[in-house]
Amino acid sequence: MSSTHSRVAAPDAAESPQPGRVSGPVAPPRVSARRRRPGVIALSLALTAAGGAGAGVLLLQAGHRTEVVTVIRDVQVGQVLTRGDLGTASVALDPAVKAVRVNALDSVVGQRAAVELTPGSLLAPSQVTKESLVKAGxxxxxxxxxxxxxxxxxxxxxxxxxxxxxxxxxxEDTGTSSTAxxxxxxxxxxxxxxxxxxxxxxxxxxxxxxxxxxxxxxxxxxxxxxxxxxxxxxx
Structure with a gap:
């Protein structure tokens, strides 16, 4: 009697699951959304705005500089100013500060110092005078x-x-004018x-x-x- 042997086909090696591999599509990991506090957001926006405003002020100041006359040597009261006593500088000048502009430099040379002038200071119009120390009479x-x-x-x-x-x-001891x-x-x-x-x-x-x-x-x-x-x- 002939017997029929049933063969069970062994699974193909390519179809066999490998260790560590997951068959089928992989779902992305779920990331929980972090709750942001309104106060932190407001503070960040305020700091950003302040930084932008500060940068804007610096840019405006850098773009509005004034050429002025400076003092580079000590000048005593009454001394005649020479070109060597003066220098120039480009500064961001406050409107309340009165300083001699560079285009008026030649007009102050030859005038006298009305006050003591020190190096490193700006020259103000009120600090110079055309009056002589020896007056008429x-x-x-x-x-x-x-x-x-x-x-x-x-x-x-x-x-x-x-x-x-x-x-x-x-x-000294005449006695006639000791009390006068x-x-x-x-x-x-x-x-x-x-x-x-x-x-x-x-x-x-x-x-x-x-x-x-x-x-x-x-x-x-x-x-x-x-x-x-x-x-x-x-x-």
């Missing part, structure tokens, strides 16, 4: 000061002083020299009235004159 008296007579405060042009008459040497107020003459410093080498003497040119100039010169000649600084307001 005045005379200039040169006064030599010994080292011990020179004030510790620097003498600068325009500074107000008093010329004081003191008794001559050997006449000394004679004085109001003056104004025009120029002060540097101390002379060896002697240390400083020569100060002082402007006085034409009527008092000869008297002050006589005091200088007799060695009976002393120079005293007045208060800033001249009193």
């Amino acid at each position: 005045e005379q200039v008296v040169p006064i030599g000061l010994k080292p011990e007579q020179v004030p510790a405060t620097a003498l600068v042009p325009g500074q107000r002083v008093q010329l004081v008459h003191v008794p001559a040497q050997g006449q 107020a000394p004679q004085t003459i109001d003056g104004r410093v025009v120029k002060a020299s540097s101390a002379a080498p060896g002697t240390g003497t400083v020569v100060v040119d002082v402007a006085t009235t034409a009527a008092q100039g000869p008297t002050a010169a006589a005091w200088v000649s007799a060695g009976t004159l002393r120079l005293v600084l007045s208060a800033p307001d001249g009193t």
